[in-house]
Amino acid sequence: MNALKPLHVVPGACQLTCARFSPDGSIVAAGAVDGGVQRWKLENKKLEPLKPLTGHQGWLSSLAFHPKEPWLFTADSWGRLRCQTFTEEAPPVIWENAAAHDGWLRQLALSPDGTQIATCGRDQFVRLWTVQGKPVAEYKHDDDVFLVTFSPDGKAILFGDQHGHISQWDFAAKKITRTFDVTSMYKMDRMQDLCGLRVLTFSRDGKLFLVAGCTPNNGATTQSVPTCLAFDFATGKLKHTFTYGTPKDGAIEDAIVHPNGYVLAATSGNPGTGRVIRFKAEEKTAFDDTISLANCQAVTLHPDGQHFVVVSTSSGSGNGRPKTADGSYPTNVCPVNLYFLPEEAKSVEKGPNLDAVIDAKVPK
Amino acid sequence: MSNPLCTPQDHLVSRRRFLGLGAGAMAAGAFGGLLSAKAGEELKKKEKQVLFVWLDGGMSQLESWDPKPNTKFGGPFRTIPTNVTGVHLSELMPRLAKQMDKLCVVRSVSTQDNAHSSGIERIQRGDPKTRGVPYPYFGSAVAKLLGPCESKLPPYVWIKPGSGGFRPEDGGFLGPKYGSLAFGDGLPPDDLLRNPALTEEEDAERNELRAKLNERFVARRPTNYTEANSHVFDTARELMKRADIFDQSKVSAKDQERYGKHDLGKHMLCARRMLESGVRFVKVTSYGWDTHGDNFNAHASLMPKFDQSFSSILEDLSATGQLDHTLVIAMSEFGRTPQVNGHAGRDHWPEAWSIAMAGCGIQKGAVVGATNETGTYVKDAGYDIGALFHTWFSALGIDSIKTEYDNKGQPLPIAHEDMKAIKEALA
Numbered sequence: 001m002n003a004l005k006p007l008h009v010v011p012g013a014c015q016l017t018c019a020r021f022s023p024d025g026s027i028v029a030a031g032a033v034d035g036g037v038q039r040w041k042l043e044n045k046k047l048e049p050l051k052p053l054t055g056h057q058g059w060l061s062s063l064a065f066h067p068k069e070p071w072l073f074t075a076d077s078w079g080r081l082r083c084q085t086f087t088e089e090a091p092p093v094i095w096e097n098a099a100a101h102d103g104w105l106r107q108l109a110l111s112p113d114g115t116q117i118a119t120c121g122r123d124q125f126v127r128l129w130t131v132q133g134k135p136v137a138e139y140k141h142d143d144d145v146f147l148v149t150f151s152p153d154g155k156a157i158l159f160g161d162q163h164g165h166i167s168q169w170d171f172a173a174k175k176i177t178r179t180f181d182v183t184s185m186y187k188m189d190r191m192q193d194l195c196g197l198r199v200l201t202f203s204r205d206g207k208l209f210l211v212a213g214c215t216p217n218n219g220a221t222t223q224s225v226p227t228c229l230a231f232d233f234a235t236g237k238l239k240h241t242f243t244y245g246t247p248k249d250g251a252i253e254d255a256i257v258h259p260n261g262y263v264l265a266a267t268s269g270n271p272g273t274g275r276v277i278r279f280k281a282e283e284k285t286a287f288d289d290t291i292s293l294a295n296c297q298a299v300t301l302h303p304d305g306q307h308f309v310v311v312s313t314s315s316g317s318g319n320g321r322p323k324t325a326d327g328s329y330p331t332n333v334c335p336v337n338l339y340f341l342p343e344e345a346k347s348v349e350k351g352p353n354l355d356a357v358i359d360a361k362v363p364k
Numbered sequence: 365m366s367n368p369l370c371t372p373q374d375h376l377v378s379r380r381r382f383l384g385l386g387a388g389a390m391a392a393g394a395f396g397g398l399l400s401a402k403a404g405e406e407l408k409k410k411e412k413q414v415l416f417v418w419l420d421g422g423m424s425q426l427e428s429w430d431p432k433p434n435t436k437f438g439g440p441f442r443t444i445p446t447n448v449t450g451v452h453l454s455e456l457m458p459r460l461a462k463q464m465d466k467l468c469v470v471r472s473v474s475t476q477d478n479a480h481s482s483g484i485e486r487i488q489r490g491d492p493k494t495r496g497v498p499y500p501y502f503g504s505a506v507a508k509l510l511g512p513c514e515s516k517l518p519p520y521v522w523i524k525p526g527s528g529g530f531r532p533e534d535g536g537f538l539g540p541k542y543g544s545l546a547f548g549d550g551l552p553p554d555d556l557l558r559n560p561a562l563t564e565e566e567d568a569e570r571n572e573l574r575a576k577l578n579e580r581f582v583a584r585r586p587t588n589y590t591e592a593n594s595h596v597f598d599t600a601r602e603l604m605k606r607a608d609i610f611d612q613s614k615v616s617a618k619d620q621e622r623y624g625k626h627d628l629g630k631h632m633l634c635a636r637r638m639l640e641s642g643v644r645f646v647k648v649t650s651y652g653w654d655t656h657g658d659n660f661n662a663h664a665s666l667m668p669k670f671d672q673s674f675s676s677i678l679e680d681l682s683a684t685g686q687l688d689h690t691l692v693i694a695m696s697e698f699g700r701t702p703q704v705n706g707h708a709g710r711d712h713w714p715e716a717w718s719i720a721m722a723g724c725g726i727q728k729g730a731v732v733g734a735t736n737e738t739g740t741y742v743k744d745a746g747y748d749i750g751a752l753f754h755t756w757f758s759a760l761g762i763d764s765i766k767t768e769y770d771n772k773g774q775p776l777p778i779a780h781e782d783m784k785a786i787k788e789a790l791a
Contacts, residue, residue: 191652
């Protein structure tokens with residue numbers, strides 16, 4: 001299989017942490033380490049920059065689009081949770097909570113029906129909010145909570161902690177109903193906790209619960225093996241274990257389940273290495289690992305199932321010491337790479353046609 | 365048939381191995397002396413002590429002592445106020461923030477080496493001008509200049525994860541006698557106690573015999589060699605008398621909880637007991653700070669452990685009044701790059717980093733020096749490790765300008781002669 005060539009690469013202005021397509025596929029939003037939200041309009045098969053959104057502090061750590069309303073939810077490492085529109089040049093903030101968490105709000109997730117938001121943080125809390133920003137319920141865990149997602153029926157929240165424990169919280173009943181053991185994705189190296197959790201998601205039919213990230217090997221110049229565990233969600237039993245490469249290949253930093261059932265994932269390995277891989281959770285090897293990009297941070301799939309965007313890191317970003325030729329001290333940046341999967345043209349059953357939306361005007 | 369039970373002789377060998385990898389290893393011995401023996405005697409009376417906390421690999425100054433929140437290299441963390449008005453630390457140090465009034469943070473340390481292998485040596489030896497001889501580590505220097513405390517316990521002890529042993533090379537040109545005695549995992553050497561099969565009288569007889577053999581030994585060999593040899597035995601015997609230092613049952617559960625049950629907590633607690641028992645210089649090493657990858661989650665994991673254990677020992681030394689005569693230092697071989705690499709890590713950055721100090725002779729509640737807005741470089745000239753050595757010696761009451769080593773007749777400065785103590789850091 002030949003490596004796909006990107007349709008378009010945006011050089012990048014700063015380092016990015018996460019990225020998502022809007023539900024209609026017209027906008028890509030990415031969180032940045034300067035607290036901003038970078039935006040691009042998908043137009044003529046190119047990513048055209050829009051004015052970044054500001055107002056967050058620390059790192060923009062997580063974002064999600066509402067499935068129906070023109071709302072973008074964003075969270076930062078200082079604990080702020082915000083809802084705003086996203087298409088205008090200066091979109092208004094609909095609501096925000098500057099202290100949704102005490103410190104690093106690590107991830108947010110929207111319920112399948114779009115009525116609720118789940119958040120988790122380093123403050124060991126998992127919280128449930130309405131999409132209008134009203135607190136609904138909270139759970140105090142005893143560990144740093146890295147990941148959060150809703151169950152497919154929207155009745156429970158699953159969250160993963162630093163030590164590789166995933167809990168299912170029935171927020172209506174106010175209790176933890178079961179746990180999943182992913183401690184194989186945790187290691188104590190010397191005195192450092194190495195957490196391998198990066199992504200919680202479900203297969204399209206909701207039957208498999210996927211935990212992606214890495215099996216940690218050591219800290220310092222971190223070494224870990226990209227890993228995805230697939231649990232039978234009905235029984236809670238581990239059904240499949242997928243690993244990729246060697247400890248130099250790092251972690252699956254982001255992953256999304258394609259409508260055709262496979263996982264599209266981005267890895268970040270040793271400095272300067274990283275890949276886009278496609279694999280089926282039930283298989284042992286990736287069926288495509290031809291795209292090589294330095295230290296991928298995020299991947300997001302267009303609703304047409306054919307276009308996707310990968311956030312990588314500039315080549316030569318392996319060492320923060322070197323200065324530029326003029327003697328100044330540079331800032332690392334994340335290029336944004338737009339790809340197209342031609343073989344998916346007839347196979348994707350659902351989702352709008354990209355051609356129908358890429359030329360659509362972004363509403364003011 | 366081999367005897368499954370060890371004999372007293374085995375134990376003696378174990379101690380010897382522990383202390384010196386055999387006396388032969390101690391023979392390199394060129395023991396320097398102070399030019400003024402009288403000055404040295406005066407210094408010894410003061411019972412000054414040192415706690416030297418070494419965060420091996422390089423703690424990030426931006427996630428600790430010199431945060432730059434909301435700047436392009438600032439990272440995800442917030443800052444928190446301290447109990448010194450206007451001074452903020454990383455939010456990863458909540459307990460130390462409450463003890464800032466005891467601390468002096470130098471935020472403009474700027475050193476010369478960005479490699480671990482050479483950097484550790486240069487930093488811990490004070491990076492003096494090249495003299496053709498290796499300078500002693502700071503612990504060895506203090507052991508030489510101040511000697512053992514009245515307790516007669518080893519003057520330079522190193523508590524570290526992993527294995528223990530004697531590290532004679534720390535002593536540099538001062539000789540192996542001034543090397544560090546390492547307690548791996550804070551544990552005593554195997555067979556520290558006299559084997560019960562050996563009575564006190566028998567032990568005394570054995571030592572009498574050793575003394576006689578030593579006399580013959582001395583007669584045929586240079587003094588340096590025999591002095592090192594005797595040092596091994598003397599140190600072992602002093603340690604045997606103080607096995608209580610290692611008795612875990614004497615550590616309260618509350619203290620174990622306060623310091624933390626991780627390596628650094630256990631070792632810091634062990635350091636407190638060493639200092640209380642009268643060890644002159646205690647070095648505590650924590651490994652794993654070389655966060656080239658995933659720096660921020662790494663510091664989110666590591667810093668609370670440092671915060672917990674370091675603040676606990678400061679609290680305790682202060683409560684007992686021991687901090688008044690104990691110099692406390694926490695540092696690494698360098699800081700970490702402001703730029704975040706593609707691996708979400710920070711790399712080696714000696715250009716601009718921070719250290720913290722407290723205790724005897726040190727200004728309280730002070731911040732000395734500064735970096736620029738983004739933390740990339742120091743403002744003004746910055747302070748190299750030589751200036752810090754001058755500062756530490758001065759804090760211990762040692763005149764770092766007038767005091768010299770005597771390297772077989774060659775006078776050598778105890779700290780870089782082109783540098784001087786940081787006045788603002790001294791009380």
